[in-house]
Amino acid sequence: xxxxxxxxxxxxxxxxxxxxxxxxxxxxxxxxxxxxxxxxxxxxxxxxxxxxxxxxxxxxxxxxxxxxxxxxxxxxxxxxxxxxxxxxxxxxxxxxxxxxxxxxxxxxxxxxxxxxxxxxxxxxxxxxxxxxxxxxxxxxxxxxxxxxxxxxxxxxxxxxxxxxxxxxxxxxxxxxxxxxxxxxxxxxxxxxxxxxxxxxxxxxxxxxxxxxxxxxxxxxxxxxxxxxxxxxxxxxxxxxxxxxxxxxxxxxxxxxxxxxxxxxxxxxxxxxxxxxxxxxxxxxxxxxxxxxxxxxxxxxxxxxxxxxxxxxxxxxxxxxxxxxxxxxxxxxxxxxxxxxxxxxxxxxxxxxxxxxxxxxxxxxxxxxxxxxxxxxxxxxxxxxxxxxxxxxxxxxxxxxxxxxxxxxxxxxxxxxxxxxxxxxxxxxxxxxxxxxxxxxxxxxxxxxxxxxxxxxxxxxxxxxxxxxxxxxxxxxxxxxxxxxxxxxxxxxxxxxxxxxxxxxxxxxxxxxxxxxxxxxxxxxxxxxxxxxxxxxxxxxxxxxxxxxxxxxxxxxxxxxxxxxxxxxxxxxxxxxxxxxxxxxxxxxxxxxxxxxxxxxxxxxxxxxxxxxxxxxxxxxxxxxxxxxxxxxxxxxx
Amino acid sequence: xxxxxxxxxxxxxxxxxxxxxxxxxxxxxxxxxxxxxxxxxxxxxxxxxxxxxxxxxxxxxxxxxxxxxxxxxxxxxxxxxxxxxxxxxxxxxxxxxxxxxxxxxxxxxxxxxxxxxxxxxxxxxxxxxxxxxxxxxxxxxxxxxxxxxxxxxxxxxxxxxxxxxxxxxxxxxxxxxxxxxxxxxxxxxxxxxxxxxxxxxxxxxxxxxxxxxxxxxxxxxxxxxxxxxxxxxxxxxxxxxxxxxxxxxxxxxxxxxxxxxxxxxxxxxxxxxxxxxxxxxxxxxxxxxxxxxxxxxxxxxxxxxxxxxxxxxxxx
Numbered sequence: 001x002x003x004x005x006x007x008x009x010x011x012x013x014x015x016x017x018x019x020x021x022x023x024x025x026x027x028x029x030x031x032x033x034x035x036x037x038x039x040x041x042x043x044x045x046x047x048x049x050x051x052x053x054x055x056x057x058x059x060x061x062x063x064x065x066x067x068x069x070x071x072x073x074x075x076x077x078x079x080x081x082x083x084x085x086x087x088x089x090x091x092x093x094x095x096x097x098x099x100x101x102x103x104x105x106x107x108x109x110x111x112x113x114x115x116x117x118x119x120x121x122x123x124x125x126x127x128x129x130x131x132x133x134x135x136x137x138x139x140x141x142x143x144x145x146x147x148x149x150x151x152x153x154x155x156x157x158x159x160x161x162x163x164x165x166x167x168x169x170x171x172x173x174x175x176x177x178x179x180x181x182x183x184x185x186x187x188x189x190x191x192x193x194x195x196x197x198x199x200x201x202x203x204x205x206x207x208x209x210x211x212x213x214x215x216x217x218x219x220x221x222x223x224x225x226x227x228x229x230x231x232x233x234x235x236x237x238x239x240x241x242x243x244x245x246x247x248x249x250x251x252x253x254x255x256x257x258x259x260x261x262x263x264x265x266x267x268x269x270x271x272x273x274x275x276x277x278x279x280x281x282x283x284x285x286x287x288x289x290x291x292x293x294x295x296x297x298x299x300x301x302x303x304x305x306x307x308x309x310x311x312x313x314x315x316x317x318x319x320x321x322x323x324x325x326x327x328x329x330x331x332x333x334x335x336x337x338x339x340x341x342x343x344x345x346x347x348x349x350x351x352x353x354x355x356x357x358x359x360x361x362x363x364x365x366x367x368x369x370x371x372x373x374x375x376x377x378x379x380x381x382x383x384x385x386x387x388x389x390x391x392x393x394x395x396x397x398x399x400x401x402x403x404x405x406x407x408x409x410x411x412x413x414x415x416x417x418x419x420x421x422x423x424x425x426x427x428x429x430x431x432x433x434x435x436x437x438x439x440x441x442x443x444x445x446x447x448x449x450x451x452x453x454x455x456x457x458x459x460x461x462x463x464x465x466x467x468x469x470x471x472x473x474x475x476x477x478x479x480x481x482x483x484x485x486x487x488x489x490x491x492x493x494x495x496x497x498x499x500x501x502x503x504x505x506x507x508x509x510x511x512x513x514x515x516x517x518x519x520x521x522x523x524x525x526x527x528x529x530x531x532x533x534x535x536x537x538x539x540x541x542x543x544x545x546x547x548x549x550x551x552x553x554x555x556x557x558x559x560x561x562x563x564x565x566x567x568x569x570x571x572x573x574x575x576x577x578x579x580x581x582x583x584x585x586x587x588x589x590x591x592x593x594x595x596x597x598x599x600x601x602x603x604x605x606x607x608x609x610x611x612x613x614x615x616x617x618x619x620x621x622x623x624x625x626x627x628x629x630x631x632x633x634x635x636x637x
Numbered sequence: 638x639x640x641x642x643x644x645x646x647x648x649x650x651x652x653x654x655x656x657x658x659x660x661x662x663x664x665x666x667x668x669x670x671x672x673x674x675x676x677x678x679x680x681x682x683x684x685x686x687x688x689x690x691x692x693x694x695x696x697x698x699x700x701x702x703x704x705x706x707x708x709x710x711x712x713x714x715x716x717x718x719x720x721x722x723x724x725x726x727x728x729x730x731x732x733x734x735x736x737x738x739x740x741x742x743x744x745x746x747x748x749x750x751x752x753x754x755x756x757x758x759x760x761x762x763x764x765x766x767x768x769x770x771x772x773x774x775x776x777x778x779x780x781x782x783x784x785x786x787x788x789x790x791x792x793x794x795x796x797x798x799x800x801x802x803x804x805x806x807x808x809x810x811x812x813x814x815x816x817x818x819x820x821x822x823x824x825x826x827x828x829x830x831x832x833x834x835x836x837x838x839x840x841x842x843x844x845x846x847x848x849x850x851x852x853x854x855x856x857x858x859x860x861x862x863x864x865x866x867x868x869x870x871x872x873x874x875x876x877x878x879x880x881x882x883x884x885x886x887x888x889x890x891x892x893x894x895x896x897x898x899x900x901x902x903x904x905x906x907x908x909x910x911x912x913x914x915x916x917x918x919x920x921x922x923x924x925x926x927x928x929x930x931x932x933x934x935x936x937x938x939x940x941x942x943x944x945x946x947x948x949x950x951x952x953x
Contacts, residue, residue: 054953201950244953251951258944261937264731283947287940288932292731295757299724302717302754306697306728309715310736314728332718419953425944427937460713460729460736463692468662468707468714479663480708 017232024233028058028087029188030095030119033180034112035104036073037066037080040177044102045082046417047181047198051190052084053246053419054198056237058091059084060528061248061417062617065356074130074141076111086188088236091418092383092528096621098122100187100233102180104161105130106145113149115616120153123231125183127176128158157229159183164224168216178214182221187232192222243422249387249413249525252420253343254279256391257315258287259423261430262341264314266292266303271355272411273317273345297322301329301342308338309469311434311459313395315341320349320362323369330404331370332471334494337446337457339398341391346410346524348615357615358412360524361575363594366406367553375495376404378553382527385420386550387413392429399431401497402457408552410574412525412617439464444476446490453496498554505551507558512538512545515565517632520546521607522572523595526618530572533623544627552598560603568632570608571596572623577611657685665709670857672824672850673703676770679831680739681710683838694737697726699751701743702777703770703850720751723758723767727926730763734927737838738765745775748784748804759813761926762843766834769806769845770824772852773859780855787859807906807917810845811899817842817923819902820878820916823849825864826888829872829914832879841921849912863912873905873915896920 015023031048035041042063049061064081071078085095097119103109103126112118130142149156165172165179178199185195196215203211247255253276257265265284267277280291294300300316307314318326323344333340346362348354366378377397381390387409394405439458445467448455458465467478473490475481510519511531522530527548534546545566549556563569573593578585592600593609600607610626612618660681667673684694694712698704700719707714717725726740747755747769758767774792775781781794784804791798810819818840822833830848837844851860863869871890874880878896885891890911894901896919905913935943 056953240953245948245951246953247951255944255948258940258947261940264728266728285932286943286947288934290731290930290932292930294724295753298721299727299754299757302721302724303728303731305717306715306725306730307732308728309725310695310729310732312728312732314732328718329721422948422952425941427941430937430940458713460695461693461733463690466691466711466713468696468710468716470708470714470716471718472716 020230022231024231026099026233026235027089028085028091028095029100029233029235030083030085030098031184031188032064032081032083032098032101032112032117033177033184034064034079034081034101034108035176036078036108037069037071039080039104039173041081041104041180043202044177044181045084047195047202048184048190049082049084049417050198050246051185051194052086052188053244054194055191056239057235058087058089059246059417059419060091060094062094062412063415065415074105074107074138076107076114079108079111081108086235088238093532093620094416094529094617096619100184101125102183103127104176106142106149110145110148113152118152118154121155123155123157124149125157125159125180127161129160129162131158155231159224164220165217168220169213175213175217178217179221179224182218182223183225183229185218186222186225187229189232189234192218244419245422246417246419247384248415248417249384249409250275250345250415251279252384252387253317253391253407253409254283256388258283258289259388259425259429260392260395261313262289262315262391262395263312264290264292264304264307265317266294266300266307266314267317268294268297268300268322270297270319270322272347272414273319273322273343275414276317276343276345297325298329301326305329305333305338305340308340309460311436311461313431315343315391317343317345319345319347320365321352323362323366327369330376331372331374333404334370334374334376335471336469337402337455337494338469339402340404341394341398342404342406343391344406344408345414346408348613354615356411358410358525358574358617359613359615360410360526360573361594361613362408363523363552363575364597366408367598373491373495375498376406376553377401377498377501377551378406378408379551380408380524380549381413382524382548382550383420384413384416384418388423395431397501400454401501402455403497408524410525416525434459436462438462445469445478446474446476448476448490448493451496452500453493454500502554502557505554505556507562508547508549508556510545510547510562513543514545514562516543516545517567518542518544518627518630519563519566519569520544520572520623520627521549521569521595521599522546523549523552526572526574529618529620529623532620533627536620537624537627542627542631544631549595552595555598555602559599560605563603563605563607568608568630569599569605570610570630571599572618572626573609573611574613574618575611576613577609655685655688655691657681660684660691660711662707662709662711662714666705667702668854670851670853671702672772672848672852673706673770675824675827675830676703676768676848676850677706677709679827679834682831683834684710684712686835687838689737693735694739695726695729696739696741697722697729698741699743699746700777701746701775702772703741703743704746706741720746720749721754722746723751723754726765727758727761727763730765730927731930734764734931740765740767742767742769743776744769744771744773744785744806745783748806748809755810756813759810759843759845760815762815762817762923763927764841764843764925766837766844767846769847770850771806771847772850772856773803774852774855776852776855790859805906806847808903811903811906811918815923816845816918817920818844818916819918820845821847821849822914823860823863823870823912825851825860826884826914828883829881832881833914833916836879836916840919842923842925869912871911871913873913873917875916878916878919
């Protein structure tokens, strides 16, 4: 499960069973459940994804979330739900378009159609209660939507979900999701017992009666589909010998934090980071850990810093706007060399931006956001599994180098659900309690090693270590010092630590041949989509490879050497850049993707970029098109 | 860390008696005549009287003249950000409830840029002493109006005089749910200042003390009358608060005030006829956040076992 094999769209195959049901054979398929907000489509999708993972399919789940709590009913903007891509092999991204879509009304379905989210031969299962609704306007909307959809070539199946669900519950709004789950379980031949187990887990905080009702609805959906549907899909499963766990990136961060020995998470609610604290809130107390919900983002950073300063292993979580507020405190932690781990789950920006949508626009702000020279570490996990392990690594680096480590994830990782090899927990990750033995006389609080800039920190309670830590320029004794030589020297020492860290890192692995015409460079959650696109492009005969960067500050070593083996290098990112050829845009004034900016500055290679800020993860098919149009001219190298 | 083996070289000095000079940090660099000097002396006297180990004592401050305080005390010190001393101190206490934590803030620090933290720290009621050294002006940045600058008082940012009535920090703190100790004192009344600090330190909970403080450079005239005329001052006394009988000869206005009586406390905080010093409110029965949130630590092996159980729920 460590590498993803190329996914081609030609591997489908069909056969018929004896009762005339057509079975589509496919090694990967994408399913969506969309509804108005609050109708439970997300829960349906999550359970379907979990069941598929447990059966041995590769799975990638992504939420479709409206930014409002209660958007108007039956509106395209209010489409809410889940998209699940399942495959025989590991699935590393959300794919391109949907093959099967269950919609609780025709408006949310139209929304997916307009966003180019549906495959041209997709099967659409749509609630038909709106067709003959007593409200004339609704009937008209239904007719118009069906007209619009009829141009798409889809296979549309009208399903009497409301009517069916009312045989079990009084309020069908509270039950359709389980009915839909039942239909999907029939279509994809899912194990119903596993589905019931997951339903039990999803409703574990509710009563037995609630569980029973939901199971009845699930079975009803299954039998309705068995009677009425004519197409099933078989995505072969493959049991992994390795133990696997399935969760989203925010849950992985929460579990990673526990595995890393974190004891305090100080936070303030902000989308899409908050659910890390929800997960921690459920389990952290069992480990003696505390989630401190502070009065604001600034205080969350301050409490984490105060705790870390006094020897606790603490971290804080946030997203873009919160990171902006924490900026001053991060500068203080860097200046005073207090270890601190910060998780920034990126969302669309600037300002409040797109709270629930993915973007990779915080990179430069994260690295360079502090006024003054404030060198610190920035790393970006690329998969949900890496979200878990990144926290362990981040803690180790923060303590060893007495600095701030920012872990950049994003909304795609935060809400994407994927199975990954179960981490083999290691006691060493949890670290030892801080050494509180007396500080030898003459030892100084910032006794920087002249080569590495590293020094030992003294922790309150430690005899003989008394000093006053200050954000002002200070000398080895932590005394306020305005002398120019000291400021130059302390700046050098803080900066040197990054170079030392870099010397311990490996150059990134090239995905594909290590030389060629085009090298695509990415970072963060786009890895799966980029690698799928690159592998498919290579299958087309293009000499393209890719590299994915985990350490952004310091950058991983050896990049320039890798870049020089390709005729052209470009980044693919989810942040804004000017497209060449647009009005007023020249090669000199063009604002480039954030990683491209960084790579150009550090390697002096003319790194090109292609970026989009569409509020959705990149689609591998789109990246493949970009690769085709960005191949350097003049044939193979 | 390399200091594992040093305990033999540095025997534990259980019998060591600390004197005031043991708490001296670097030489204080406040202006001559600055009220901060007398607060520093009172604090060092308290540390010695209570025999607090320097390594178990932490002074946390923000930014401003008074926030230089930790540098002048031999203890652990944290001279952090403007307005943000309280979250840092909260973090320290959440981890180490056993440490003695003192927070030193100025009026701009506490009631302006850090006002949100002041309000919430009062509600958290974490066991620490919070000193607000109120000179009614921004001194370090050279005379700008602060929230506690009296209305009409001229400054560099409001040369025509402060436009609004001054914020009343005692009234404000008393208005916060779960406040547990609210007191006021003045740096020119050393005996009273000391008695107040002592009561604040001994209080279990968040002890907020506003210290009226003269800035000889920018607000030297503000308390001139009060310093010269003790009749402008009223001492609030009670066995459950503080009593300073030595001062009765000078300060004739002594009112008995039960610090359990919130209603009376608010009434007195609101009055402006006299300057009232003493403990306005004190209630040790209020919940303390660090106690509420305190959990036993587990061994690494236990943690790994529990974590494996939790991961089982997500196993495929």
